[in-house]
Amino acid sequence: MKKTAIDQLGFLIHDTGRLLxxxxxxxxxxxxxxxxxxRLLVRVVRxxxxxxxxxxxxxxIEPISVSRxxxxxxxxxxVRRCAHETDRRVNRxxxxxxxxxxxxxxxxxxxxxYEEAMAGVDEDMRAALISALTLMVGNLSSDETATxxxxxxxxxxx
Amino acid sequence: MKKTAIDQLGFLIHDTGRLLxxxxxxxxxxxxxxxxxxRLLVRVVRxxxxxxxxxxxxxxIEPISVSRxxxxxxxxxxVRRCAHETDRRVNRxxxxxxxxxxxxxxxxxxxxxYEEAMAGVDEDMRAALISALTLMVGNLSSDETATxxxxxxxxxxx
DNA sequence: CTTGTTTAATAAGCATGCTTATAATATATG
DNA sequence: CATATATTATAAGCATGCTTATTAAACAAG
Numbered sequence: 522m523k524k525t526a527i528d529q530l531g532f533l534i535h536d537t538g539r540l541l542x543x544x545x546x547x548x549x550x551x552x553x554x555x556x557x558x559x560r561l562l563v564r565v566v567r568x569x570x571x572x573x574x575x576x577x578x579x580x581x582i583e584p585i586s587v588s589r590x591x592x593x594x595x596x597x598x599x600v601r602r603c604a605h606e607t608d609r610r611v612n613r614x615x616x617x618x619x620x621x622x623x624x625x626x627x628x629x630x631x632x633x634x635y636e637e638a639m640a641g642v643d644e645d646m647r648a649a650l651i652s653a654l655t656l657m658v659g660n661l662s663s664d665e666t667a668t669x670x671x672x673x674x675x676x677x678x679x
Numbered sequence: 680m681k682k683t684a685i686d687q688l689g690f691l692i693h694d695t696g697r698l699l700x701x702x703x704x705x706x707x708x709x710x711x712x713x714x715x716x717x718r719l720l721v722r723v724v725r726x727x728x729x730x731x732x733x734x735x736x737x738x739x740i741e742p743i744s745v746s747r748x749x750x751x752x753x754x755x756x757x758v759r760r761c762a763h764e765t766d767r768r769v770n771r772x773x774x775x776x777x778x779x780x781x782x783x784x785x786x787x788x789x790x791x792x793y794e795e796a797m798a799g800v801d802e803d804m805r806a807a808l809i810s811a812l813t814l815m816v817g818n819l820s821s822d823e824t825a826t827x828x829x830x831x832x833x834x835x836x837x
Numbered sequence: 838c839t840t841g842t843t844t845a846a847t848a849a850g851c852a853t854g855c856t857t858a859t860a861a862t863a864t865a866t867g
Numbered sequence: 868c869a870t871a872t873a874t875t876a877t878a879a880g881c882a883t884g885c886t887t888a889t890t891a892a893a894c895a896a897g
Contacts, residue, residue, distance in 0.1 A: 530793050531699055532718065533812040536739070538696040539854090540819035541689055557883060560690065574845055581694070586884055588847060593882075610845045610892045635688050638815045646814075647685070649807035654691040657796045661698035697884090715853060732875060744854055746877060751852075768862045768875045840897080848889070855882075864873070 537638075544634045552623055552630075558594050559627060561587070562620055565600060570613045572605070581662075695796075702792045710781055710788075716752050717785060719745070720778055723758060728771045730763070739820075 542556045549559065564579050565571060573591065577584040591614060594600045599620050605611035616624075639647060700714045707717065722737050723729060731749065735742040749772060752758045757778045763769035774782075797805060 528790065528793075530797075530809065531703070531714075531789060533809065533816065534692065534696045534699060535718070537812050537815050537819070538692045539739070540816060541692060544819055545689070555882070556689075560693070572845075581697075582883090583885065584846065585848080585886090588845095590883075608845085608893070612846075631689060632686065635685055638818050639685070639688075639811075640814075640818050642811050642814050646807050646811045649804050650811040651685075651688065651691065653797075653800050653804045653808040654695050656798075656800050658691065658694050658698060660796050660798050661695070661702055713852070730875080740853090741855065742876065743856090743878080746875095748853075766863070766875085770876075838897100840895100842893100842895080844893075845891085846889100847891100849887090850885100852885075853883090855880100857879090859878075860876085862873100862875080864871100866871080867869085 541634065541638060544637070545631060548630050548634060549627055552627055553597055554599065554623075554627060557590060558597075558599065559631070561590055561594065562599060562616065562624070565614050565616050566620070566624060570603070570615045572611050572613055574611075576614060699792065699796060702795070703789060706788050706792060707785055710785055711755055712757065712781075712785060715748060716755075716757065717789070719748055719752065720757060720774065720782070723772050723774050724778070724782060728761070728773045730769050730771055732769075734772060 545556045545559070549556070554562065560580060561576060564576055568575065568579065571579070573587045574584055577587045580587070591600060591602065595602060598617055601615050601617060602612040603615050605613055642650070703714045703717070707714070712720065718738060719734060722734055726733065726737065729737070731745045732742055735745045738745070749758060749760065753760060756775055759773050759775060760770040761773050763771055800808070
C-alpha cells in the first residue's frame with residue numbers, strides 16, 4: 522500500500538537533501554563555498570545588505586548560527602560586516618566583489634545540480650513535487666501550535 | 680515560468696527536511712531520541728543486530744559518524760555493542776528492551792508528524808512526491824561520476 | 838538621568854555530519 | 868610463518884545547526 526511509502530517519507534526527504542548538498546558541495550568546492558554559505562549569500566545579494574538578525578529570520582536559523590557562518594565567510598572573503606548608519610548594535614552584511622563576480626557562475630552550478638537530480642522527472646511530476654513541498658513547508662511552519670488540523674488519518678504503529 | 684520554481688528546489692527540500700526534523704524532535708523529545716538516533720534505531724531493529732559498518736552503509740553516512748551516534752545511544756540505553764561471534768574487530772549493535780518497548784510509540788509519532796506535514800496534499804500529489812524523490816535519490820546516488828548526460832537513467836552502481 | 842526592557846550580536850558547549858589518520862584484527866600471498 | 872593488504876572501529880578536528888546565557892546598545896518610563 523501507499524502507507525509503507527509514507528513511512529519512508531522522512532527518510533526520502535532526508536536523503537534527497539543530503540545528496541543534493543553533497544553534490545552541490547562537490548561541484549562548488551572549487552569556489553570554496555559550502556551549501557550553507559551559498560544559501561546565505563543568495564539572501565545577502567537579494568536583500569541588499571541585510572542585518573544578521575534579518576538573515577536569521579529569512580533563513581529560519583538562529584542568530585548565533587548566522588554569526589558563525591559569517592565569521593567563516595568573512596574569513597573567506599565572501600562578505601564584510603559593515604557598521605549600521607545609525608544603530609551601533611547592528612552589522613550590515615555586504616557581499617564583496619569576489620562574491621558578486623562568482624555569483625552567476627555558482628548559480629549556474631546549482632541549477633545544473635538540480636537538473637541532474639531531476640533527470641527523468643517529467644514536468645507534471647516536477648510541478649507536483651514543488652507544490653507538495655511548498656504545502657508541507659506551510660503546514661510545518663504555520664502550525665507551531667496545532668497538532669492535527671482537518672482530514673488526518675493518523676495511523677498508529679503498524 | 681517553472682524555472683524560478685526549480686531555482687528554489689534546493690531551498691524547499693532543505694527547509695522541508697529541517698522542519699520535519701524539528702517537529703519530530705519536538706514531539707519525540709520525551710523519549711530522548713534525536714532524529715538521527717531514530718533513523719539508526721529503525722535500521723538496527725529491521726536488520727537484526729547489524730554491525731557498525733553495515734549501518735554506515737545502510738544510512739550512507741561514514742563509519743565514524745555511526746560510531747559517535749552509537750556512543751550516545753549506548754549512553755542513553757538504546758543500544759548495546761556486542762562482540763561478534765567470530766570476528767573480534769566487529770561490534771554488533773543490539774537494541775535494548777527499552778528500545779523495543781518504545782519502538783512502536785515512536786513510530787506512531789513519526790507517522791503523525793508525516794500526516795501533519797502532508798495535510799492538504801492529496802493522494803496523487805503524495806504519489807508524485809514520493810516518485811519524484813525516489814527518482815532524485817536514484818539520480819544522485821548512482822552517477823557519482825557523470826555530470827549531465829541529458830536525460831539520464833543510468834543506474835550504474837547501486 | 839536612572840532604571841528596566843528589548844534587541845543585536847556573540848560566547849560556550851552539545852549533536853551530527855564530514856575528512857583524514859590510526860589501531861587492531863583478518864585475510865591473502867610469498 | 869611473515870609480510871602486505873583489507874576491513875572495522877575509533878580519534879582528532881572542522882562545519883553547521885541547536886540551546887542557553889551574556890554583552891552592548893537602544894528605547895521606554897519613572
